[in-house]
Amino acid sequence: MKIFSKAQIYQGDALTAEKQNISSTDLMERAGEQIFNWMHMRMQGAQVPIHVFCGIGNNGGDGLVLARHLIIHGYNVNTYIINCSDKRSKDFLINYDRIKNVTKKWPELLNCSNDFPEIQSEDIIVDAVFGIGLNRPVDDWVKALFVHFRTTKAFTLSVDIPSGLYTDKAVTNEDAVVWAGYTLSFASPKLVFFLPETAKYTVQWEVLDIGLDPDFLSETTTEVDLIGKNEVLPMYIPREKFSHKGQFGHSLIIGGSYGKIGAVTLASRSALSSGAGLVSAFVPKCGYTVLQSSFPEAMVVTDVDKEEITAIKFKIEPTVIGIGMGLGISIKTSKAFETFLKTNKTPLVIDADGINILSKKKTLLKSLPAQTVLTPHPKELERLVGKWKDDFEKLNKVKIFSKKYDVIIVIKGANSITVYHDNLHINTTGNPGLATAGSGDVLTGIITGLISQGYNPLSAAIFGVYLHGRSADIAVEDFGYQSLIASHIIDYLGEAYIDLFKQPESLQVAEEDTEQERN
Known part of the structure; x- marks a missing residue:
């Protein structure tokens, strides 16, 4: 709308x-x-x-x-x-x-x-x-x-x-x-x-x-539109009968540190559940057993360091990389992130500590590929674009930032807003149950998984935010706001996809009545 x-x-x-x-x-x-x-x-x-x-x-x-x-x-x-x-x-x-x-x-x-x-x-x-x-x-x-x-x-x-x-x-x-x-x-x-x-x-x-x-x-x-089912349905890319996993890309999730491997696990699971053909996770050695046992569908690549990422090196050729969740901002990790950005040409989705490192050294922003997706929560956004006095100044700052660095920014909130240059895409799905640990990691994984399948970064961000919220809307009917956790959002992603093609109940009743009249 x-x-x-x-x-x-x-x-x-x-x-x-x-x-x-x-x-x-x-x-x-x-x-x-x-x-x-x-x-x-x-x-x-x-x-x-x-x-x-x-x-x-x-x-x-x-x-x-x-x-x-x-x-x-x-x-x-x-x-x-x-x-x-x-x-x-x-x-x-x-x-x-x-x-x-x-x-x-x-x-x-x-x-x-x-x-x-x-x-x-x-x-x-x-x-x-x-x-x-x-x-x-x-x-x-x-x-x-x-x-x-x-x-x-x-x-x-x-x-x-x-x-x-x-x-x-x-x-x-x-x-x-x-x-x-x-x-x-x-x-x-x-x-x-x-x-x-x-x-x-x-x-x-x-x-x-x-x-x-x-x-x-x-x-x-x-310049502003409201995103609901009617807006995202045309974005959906259907699958052919003889499709295989190689057609849906390879997502690489980079992040994690000692005690924060769960963030990478959530992002990796959501990337695969959103439809990526393959998912690999790059983590410190301490994350190897965790990921292999809790998420066997993922492949795992480890850093030489046991507790944090110190050098981002891998032999695979990913379609897209999601990076930052649970990463930490230590000197070694920040240096590894900087070195990685200066040589990377793969599309990126950056969250959490990845954004925090960018905020501390903003010259790195010039190294980002065009249409990199950034998914900050309010405080991370403030560190990135500076403080604002009201919501209108915030939106203006984000627009300027987006145009300057040619990035897509998802302003997370009750009505998450995806900003690209002067355009705002306001999401209509989601509920207070999303105010829970790990829900942002899940969103990053979903967007990464969509880009992996061939969605352009802007469509992936808009569609991903919608699916994330819609999954939570369906899940909350079973769990309520207080008991909804990030894993539930992943578990209900399939329902969110199916819901795209469900007719409203009023239309279903009308069609049933018409059919009865014909008979």
């Missing part, structure tokens, strides 16, 4: 009005009516008090359209205008006049005072105060109103975006934002729904189709 920027949404609105020969007021009517349809389908005429708070711009106009339809259909509606400026949009004024024609109970003007309407916890608040066009700090009085919303504990539904949120910059005061239980967003979700600092402002979201021009929606290229 594409995530359109603010400028693109405005462009889409204007283009739709032009191509469909409608006015901006007509488009606003569609938007408000779609919100009404969403509420009406769920409420079915229930007489719960609904409080619609409208700003004086186009978001407020959407709210007035919604309020008018609710009134026409007999709902218990109270409409309020945040009346703190004389700058009203044309479409707001048109819909302000229209609502007066359907009720004697005109919208109540709230004139910048703290005499807020009484709202019960069982009521519904509709937030249509500010939209995506907000470009100034929120007034203190409006902040107090938003705090009042939270204090009532009433269910809050935001129109397009929680009021007070910007689409392209951070929030400086959480009291200046509506905390929505649900947001109905037009055309596409907003980037801020998926960033750690701003995702909290809406518990759930849904996209409403307001009939924007289909060509605009399909042909417009966005």
